[in-house]
Amino acid sequence: MSNLDFTESQYHQEIKDLASDLYQDALAQNDNDHDLAEDAIFDNGMLSELVDNHQWVIYTYSNELVARFSDNAEAYRDCYDNESIGQIVTDKGLEGMKPIIAYFAMQQDICDALYELEAFKEAVA
Numbered sequence: 001m002s003n004l005d006f007t008e009s010q011y012h013q014e015i016k017d018l019a020s021d022l023y024q025d026a027l028a029q030n031d032n033d034h035d036l037a038e039d040a041i042f043d044n045g046m047l048s049e050l051v052d053n054h055q056w057v058i059y060t061y062s063n064e065l066v067a068r069f070s071d072n073a074e075a076y077r078d079c080y081d082n083e084s085i086g087q088i089v090t091d092k093g094l095e096g097m098k099p100i101i102a103y104f105a106m107q108q109d110i111c112d113a114l115y116e117l118e119a120f121k122e123a124v125a
Contacts, residue, residue: 004055004062011069014056015106019113022050023120034123041114051107060095063102070105071112079104 006014026037026046041047056062067073080088080100088096114120 004059006056006062006065006069008069011056011065012109015109015113018050018054019110020117022046022110023114023117034120047107047110051103051110054106057099057102057106060098063098066102066106067098070102070109072105072108073101074105075108076101076104 003010022041023037026040027034030036030040051057056066076097085097088100
């Protein structure tokens with residue numbers, strides 16, 4: 001999806017699509033081995049790269065929508081304590097937090113969607 005303006009349902013559909021595509025790409029790159037694909041996604045940076053390069057994280061208007069529509073808008077708190085957040089806000093203003101919030105929210109939403117994929121569930125079972 002290339003539109004920077006999106007609805008909540010479009011956001012959640014994009015998350016599902018990204019999760020599915022990510023898992024399929026990881027499987028294709030790892031001879032359909034679930035364990036290697038999972039390592040590629042979580043340990044070797046596929047997920048981080050996907051989220052970091054997504055236009056909804058990059059652009060301010062869109063990252064505000066990500067924070068609004070995400071089921072995990074507080075996920076950044078797992079990596080940033082109050083002191084760190086305060087320093088970012090002091091250095092960059094509230095605008096400096098928006099891409100951080102969007103990044104961690106989208107990353108966690110995609111993780112949650114991965115674990116909901118039927119193919120992923122079947123491979124783990």
